[in-house]
Amino acid sequence: MHTMTSTSTTADREIVTTRLIDAPRALVFEAWTDPKHVAHWFGPDGFVTTTHSMEVRPGGIWRFTMRGPDGTDWPNVVTYEQVVAPERLVYLHGDDKEPDMFHNTVTFDDQDGKTALTMRAVFKTAVAKDFVVRERGAVEGGKQTIARLDRYVREMARSGTN
Amino acid sequence: MPDRLSTTLSALADPTRRAILARLATGEATVNQLAEPFDISLPAVSRHLKVLQKAGLIAQGREAQWRPCRITPAPLEEVSDWVEAYRELWERRLDRLESYLDKLQEKKKPASRRRRST
Numbered sequence: 001m002h003t004m005t006s007t008s009t010t011a012d013r014e015i016v017t018t019r020l021i022d023a024p025r026a027l028v029f030e031a032w033t034d035p036k037h038v039a040h041w042f043g044p045d046g047f048v049t050t051t052h053s054m055e056v057r058p059g060g061i062w063r064f065t066m067r068g069p070d071g072t073d074w075p076n077v078v079t080y081e082q083v084v085a086p087e088r089l090v091y092l093h094g095d096d097k098e099p100d101m102f103h104n105t106v107t108f109d110d111q112d113g114k115t116a117l118t119m120r121a122v123f124k125t126a127v128a129k130d131f132v133v134r135e136r137g138a139v140e141g142g143k144q145t146i147a148r149l150d151r152y153v154r155e156m157a158r159s160g161t162n
Numbered sequence: 163m164p165d166r167l168s169t170t171l172s173a174l175a176d177p178t179r180r181a182i183l184a185r186l187a188t189g190e191a192t193v194n195q196l197a198e199p200f201d202i203s204l205p206a207v208s209r210h211l212k213v214l215q216k217a218g219l220i221a222q223g224r225e226a227q228w229r230p231c232r233i234t235p236a237p238l239e240e241v242s243d244w245v246e247a248y249r250e251l252w253e254r255r256l257d258r259l260e261s262y263l264d265k266l267q268e269k270k271k272p273a274s275r276r277r278r279s280t
Contacts (some may be wrong), residue, residue, distance in 0.1 A: 013171055015248055019256045023263040031263060041258035044251065119252065132248050 017119045025108040025115040029086035032106065038064075056083050062091075100124065166218075167244060170237040173217035178202070179210050183233060186220060190230040 021028055031037040035051035043049035046069040054062040062078040077099050082090035086108055094101035102123045109116040174180060182196055197207040211231060214220045218237050223230045 013175070015245060017249065017252045017256070019260070021256075021260055021263060023260075023267055027263060027266065028259075031259060031266075037262070037266075040262045042255065045254065045258075117256070121248070123248075132244065132251060 013124075014120060014122045017121075019117045020111065021115045021117055023115055024113055025110050026086045028115040028117065029089075029108050032089060033083075033085070035062075035064075042066075056080060058083055098124070166237065167240055169217050170219065170241055173213050173219055174241070176210070176213075178207075179214055182207075182210060182214065183219060186231055186233040190223075190232045192228065192230055196231065 031041070033054075033056045035054045038051060038054075039049050042064075043066045048067045050065050050067065052063040052065070054060075054064075056062070058080055060080045060083075062076075062080070064076050064078075066074040066076060068074065075095050076093065077095055079092045079099055080089065081092065082088060088108070089104075089106040091104055091106075092100045092102065093104055102121050105120040107118045109118070174183075178200060181199070185191060185196060185199075193204065193207060193211065196211070197204050200207065211220065211222070215222065218234060220231050221234050223232075
């Protein structure tokens with residue numbers, strides 16, 4: 001096992017995403033931290049997100065499962081490090097085996113009643129890559145399932161056996 | 163055992179090595195030419211080149227005297243593919259967040275948030 005020189009910055013493993021959202025930040029923050037809201041947007045298209053427990057406080061854990069369109073379950077674990085409502089969330093995201101695949105910092109900035117959302121993700125490469133590729137593969141799979149269903153329904157309609 | 167993406171990113175996790183790659187992106191160069199802008203020894207530059215070579219990011223010519231380095235960008239494409247996949251996931255996730263928040267706000271204040279026709 002070799003060790004790389006640890007002068008490395010995290011810049012190479014960091015992805016920053018920003019979005020200006022037309023909603024007050026208290027509401028945006030709530031949408032990130034309330035299980036009933038999260039179920040509506042967190043999972044990829046066609047996924048169902050089920051929260052088992054969610055404790056939004058430093059050291060608290062959000063445990064949830066994303067069920068893919070093909071019925072596959074993807075367990076997720078989020079461990080909160082910093083919770084500053086409604087300004088900032090810092091958390092680790094992964095699963096039980098690798099709870100620290102991603103280190104995320106999400107900031108909610110008020111901009112005249114809108115919210116400037118900034119997400120800074122630093123990832124452990126190998127496992128994080130698998131995680132994303134798997135999830136993305138599942139999304140692609142889901143699209144195919146829906147396309148199949150669509151074709152099937154249309155064929156049924158055409159043959160008049162509805 | 164590190165996967166190739168991790169190896170590539172480790173190789174990129176150094177400002178000198180990134181500067182070397184940036185220089186090579188403009189064309190081939192010898193080790194001496196590459197070392198010139200840096201305030202470090204030739205052996206140190208060679209060590210950086212070795213890391214880049216192991217990661218498959220550069221290749222070196224064979225002639226003993228004139229061994230120009232050139233960039234081999236395939237591993238970089240892998241990095242950008244992975245970043246692209248991650249971005250796409252989050253872009254879609256934030257799209258859903260936005261439309262969900264729109265719906266929530268319409269429910270809360272139906273009069274003031276009535277949609278203009280777009």
